[in-house]
Amino acid sequence: MQRLLIASPHRYPDLARLWHRIVTRELVPAFARLPLEVDVNIFCDANADQFHPNLFPGVRFSYSGPGMRDFMEFYDRTLHAQCDFLLFLDADTFLLNGNWASSYFEAFDNPNVAAVSFVPRREAPAIFALLCRAESFRALPAPALACRYEFPANWPHGINLQPGEFATRELIKSGKIIVNIAGDESSRNAANFRGTTGFRSSREHTTQAAGERVFWQSVGEYPAYLIAAYDNVLLGCLYESLYHEPFAPDQAGRPLGGSLTVADLRQVLKGVRDPNQLVLLRERFELSQQYILRMAAQEGVELSIPFVLSD
Amino acid sequence: MPLVLARGELYREKRFGPNTVNQGAALFECEWDGGRFEAGLFTGGIFRSGEFVGGIFLGGTFCGTWVGGIWEGGFDRSGIYRSRGDSPSAP
Numbered sequence: 001m002q003r004l005l006i007a008s009p010h011r012y013p014d015l016a017r018l019w020h021r022i023v024t025r026e027l028v029p030a031f032a033r034l035p036l037e038v039d040v041n042i043f044c045d046a047n048a049d050q051f052h053p054n055l056f057p058g059v060r061f062s063y064s065g066p067g068m069r070d071f072m073e074f075y076d077r078t079l080h081a082q083c084d085f086l087l088f089l090d091a092d093t094f095l096l097n098g099n100w101a102s103s104y105f106e107a108f109d110n111p112n113v114a115a116v117s118f119v120p121r122r123e124a125p126a127i128f129a130l131l132c133r134a135e136s137f138r139a140l141p142a143p144a145l146a147c148r149y150e151f152p153a154n155w156p157h158g159i160n161l162q163p164g165e166f167a168t169r170e171l172i173k174s175g176k177i178i179v180n181i182a183g184d185e186s187s188r189n190a191a192n193f194r195g196t197t198g199f200r201s202s203r204e205h206t207t208q209a210a211g212e213r214v215f216w217q218s219v220g221e222y223p224a225y226l227i228a229a230y231d232n233v234l235l236g237c238l239y240e241s242l243y244h245e246p247f248a249p250d251q252a253g254r255p256l257g258g259s260l261t262v263a264d265l266r267q268v269l270k271g272v273r274d275p276n277q278l279v280l281l282r283e284r285f286e287l288s289q290q291y292i293l294r295m296a297a298q299e300g301v302e303l304s305i306p307f308v309l310s311d
Numbered sequence: 312m313p314l315v316l317a318r319g320e321l322y323r324e325k326r327f328g329p330n331t332v333n334q335g336a337a338l339f340e341c342e343w344d345g346g347r348f349e350a351g352l353f354t355g356g357i358f359r360s361g362e363f364v365g366g367i368f369l370g371g372t373f374c375g376t377w378v379g380g381i382w383e384g385g386f387d388r389s390g391i392y393r394s395r396g397d398s399p400s401a402p
Contacts, residue, residue: 149372208367
């Protein structure tokens with residue numbers, strides 16, 4: 001039987017529990033019915049001691065070490081794991097309909113199909129949820145999946161290829177096909193809370209290197225941070241309703257203290273004056289609300305979503 | 312007199328020349344050309360030249376001289392990604 005490996009790098013065990021819950025409920029059984037032999041692999045990119053195996057039944061863990069020092073090396077190392085197909089699924093991306101995802105497996109009947117991208121980036125294939133034919137990617141020069149910078153000396157006008165973009169480009173050049181699910185269809189079947197992990201790690205790094213005050217300044221300067229902070233609030237609502245534990249706590253255990261607490265987010269949002277930015281934030285918050293409410297409905301729980309943005 | 316950047320300061324999309332010493336500021340998407348980076352955070356941007364002796368480097372492009380500090384990830388002068396704990400000056 002052909003083997004599928006579902007693989008993901010994670011920094012935070014709370015988010016990983018949500019990810020694992022949906023992967024094991026939706027994806028593992030749906031792909032197993034095809035039939036495929038399905039394995040799940042989580043790479044602990046940080047906080048390895050907090051990933052308790054009993055909370056993640058059926059998961060094989062990988063840890064940071066030589067040859068796999070961070071999530072970027074994890075991608076390429078995992079290409080050579082014992083499997084025929086790989087589903088790279090980001091820590092903050094949820095495929096909510098396993099039958100929908102597995103239905104695309106038949107695309108691989110065409111030997112030229114190298115991958116199916118379930119969640120696009122600006123309507124182009126992306127690694128957020130990428131189902132790969134392993135041999136196609138293994139044929140590329142290493143590192144195939146890591147991000148890279150072309151023409152770096154021309155900064156800021158060089159080309160910053162995100163993880164997987166180099167591989168996609170090279171495969172297409174060689175005549176392979178990447179099936180790219182369009183944004184509309186993707187949004188109906190997947191939920192993407194992009195940047196939530198990055199925001200939490202950014203808080204750690206910025207505070208460590210430059211102090212808490214600088215972190216607060218940076219929050220005000222980057223709208224993407226506000227979106228990620230709000231998405232963490234939503235993920236926290238779902239997580240706490242399912243597990244009755246704080247999500248993204250700080251070292252004192254304060255809920256969302258490792259991201260932005262609801263009170264802190266409200267305070268920062270009060271300082272946003274640009275009407276265009278407010279419209280953008282409102283639209284993005286509404287999209288994220290739709291995602292989390294769909295996830296809650298699947299779980300059979302009702303969420304009380306805190307109000308953060310005034311009219 | 313050198314320009315000294317201190318802890319608690321944040322700079323975004325600024326250029327710093329050889330007469331700069333960073334003693335703890337955070338630089339987001341900045342261009343560093345010369346100077347000595349002793350502490351703080353460099354994220355995004357390009358470190359064209361100068362010495363990095365301390366602080367955290369995260370996600371930018373590094374073409375300078377790596378003496379020490381924490382390499383969290385970023386690109387070397389060829390644009391190749393170097394993983395956490397690597398040295399951007401290594402072959």
